[in-house]
Amino acid sequence: MHVLVIGAGGREHALCWGIARSTLATRLSCAPGNGGIERLAECVDIGVDDFDGIIAYCRAEAVDFVVVGPEVPLVAGLVDRLEAVDILAFGPNERAAILEGSKVFMKNLCKRHNIPTAAFERFSDIAAAREYIQDRGAPIVVKTDGLAAGKGAIVCQTVEEALAAAENIMGGQFGDAGNEIVVEQFMVGEEASFFALCDGRNALPLATAQDHKAVFDGDKGPNTGGMGAYSPAPVMTEEMCQKTMERIILPTMRAMEQDGRPFKGVLYAGLMITERGPQLIEYNVRFGDPECQVLLARWQSDPLAALLAAAKGQLAGDEVTWSERAAITVVMAANGYPGDYAKGTEIKGVAAAEAIAGVSVLHAGTVLDGETLRSNGGRVLGVTAQGVNIREARKRAYEGVDAIDWPDGFCRRDIGWRAINREDEREEEGEAE
Numbered sequence: 001m002h003v004l005v006i007g008a009g010g011r012e013h014a015l016c017w018g019i020a021r022s023t024l025a026t027r028l029s030c031a032p033g034n035g036g037i038e039r040l041a042e043c044v045d046i047g048v049d050d051f052d053g054i055i056a057y058c059r060a061e062a063v064d065f066v067v068v069g070p071e072v073p074l075v076a077g078l079v080d081r082l083e084a085v086d087i088l089a090f091g092p093n094e095r096a097a098i099l100e101g102s103k104v105f106m107k108n109l110c111k112r113h114n115i116p117t118a119a120f121e122r123f124s125d126i127a128a129a130r131e132y133i134q135d136r137g138a139p140i141v142v143k144t145d146g147l148a149a150g151k152g153a154i155v156c157q158t159v160e161e162a163l164a165a166a167e168n169i170m171g172g173q174f175g176d177a178g179n180e181i182v183v184e185q186f187m188v189g190e191e192a193s194f195f196a197l198c199d200g201r202n203a204l205p206l207a208t209a210q211d212h213k214a215v216f217d218g219d220k221g222p223n224t225g226g227m228g229a230y231s232p233a234p235v236m237t238e239e240m241c242q243k244t245m246e247r248i249i250l251p252t253m254r255a256m257e258q259d260g261r262p263f264k265g266v267l268y269a270g271l272m273i274t275e276r277g278p279q280l281i282e283y284n285v286r287f288g289d290p291e292c293q294v295l296l297a298r299w300q301s302d303p304l305a306a307l308l309a310a311a312k313g314q315l316a317g318d319e320v321t322w323s324e325r326a327a328i329t330v331v332m333a334a335n336g337y338p339g340d341y342a343k344g345t346e347i348k349g350v351a352a353a354e355a356i357a358g359v360s361v362l363h364a365g366t367v368l369d370g371e372t373l374r375s376n377g378g379r380v381l382g383v384t385a386q387g388v389n390i391r392e393a394r395k396r397a398y399e400g401v402d403a404i405d406w407p408d409g410f411c412r413r414d415i416g417w418r419a420i421n422r423e424d425e426r427e428e429e430g431e432a433e
């Protein structure tokens with residue numbers, strides 16, 4: 001089987017890493033890929049938004065299965081275009097990808113089906129939004145309706161901040177994505193990422209993960225695409241996972257089916273674990289990045305077989321088995337990220353990092369320039385390691401980071417702190433007993 005992965009980030013490197021070890025794949029390509037993916041797959045220079053180019057490649061090279069990594073082509077209907085020419089694809093079609101493509105759609109679906117989420121109101125008129133914000137007070141959250149590369153949610157501590165956010169968004173800060181806004185209640189709790197593999201009707205929960213969005217240690221500074229992740233997420237106990245399936249994922253699957261939008265692919269629920277249980281912050285319609293890296297590190301059974309079963313509408317529920325070991329990914333980013341940063345700086349030491357037992361380096365934004373590896377984005381590498389627990393995995397991951405010689409990059413030094421605090425608490429409780 002010839003498999004084509006669409007995308008160029010750490011998530012797609014992780015997907016290629018998983019698919020490359022499947023006995024079902026005889027050929028693996030990636031469009032456009034990156035400097036790390038090149039070692040596993042044939043990288044073809046076709047952009048993720050070049051649907052005609054992707055289809056022409058699939059036909060010319062007899063691609064049997066396409067796995068779409070990022071949200072933008074999903075929301076724009078790449079899967080519909082592929083299915084129209086009988087090419088099997090992993091990911092939701094345009095009608096189902098609206099769960100991520102429109103916050104207003106997602107919030108209304110929650111309201112209609114009693115799915116727990118923050119109370120909200122939608123606005124396309126700034127005067128009404130102002131009045132609502134003033135009436136509700138702060139803290140409060142202002143969001144774009146459409147996709148804004150992860151930057152469309154603004155948590156506001158004061159009414160003034162919220163008014164400014166609403167005005168900026170509706171004034172065109174995020175283009176058409178901000179024609180409508182959602183203003184919602186601020187929720188207090190711990191965040192977690194929950195993933196379910198879906199085949200249109202059935203949903204199979206995957207392993208849990210948590211990520212760190214803020215750029216600096218202590219979860220300080222501006223939000224990024226994600227500075228690190230780990231799996232499992234200790235806050236997601238078995239009971240919490242069950243509640244998430246019963247109250248959030250399964251009602252969503254039923255609602256989407258009733259609506260003529262059956263959801264296939266991976267449904268990624270961003271959750272706030274509150275005193276009242278899991279609440280939905282947002283839906284994404286693809287794997288998270290860097291959560292995908294830790295999931296693939298722990299994925300024991302054949303990942304390609306599971307993605308195929310989901311795409312064919314044939315999930316039996318027993319497709320995925322997990323390693324008991326924990327996994328962690330530390331993202332190395334270019335100095336200056338998430339603001340301005342340089343591209344093209346030389347990175348050395350990746351082989352030395354990968355020589356450490358249990359360490360893999362997944363590339364997010366790199367390019368090979370002859371034999372030289374260079375940076376080619378904001379988030380550049382995801383140093384991924386496994387261990388008996390998060391503490392051990394983290395120790396290895398930072399040994400990997402320290403083996404990498406890249407003066408133009410930086411990383412957080414505290415990835416996994418919440419999970420490690422919980423591990424410590426558990427150990428202390430164990431000793432006290």
Ligand code: AMP
Nearest residue numbers: 118141153155184185186187270281282
């Ligand atoms: P989103 O793009 O909707 O995932 O939001 C990005 C981040 O903003 C989330 O990961 C949360 O940290 C925060 N956030 C979004 N909505 C809320 C909310 N209603 N209450 C508290 N924090 C939120």
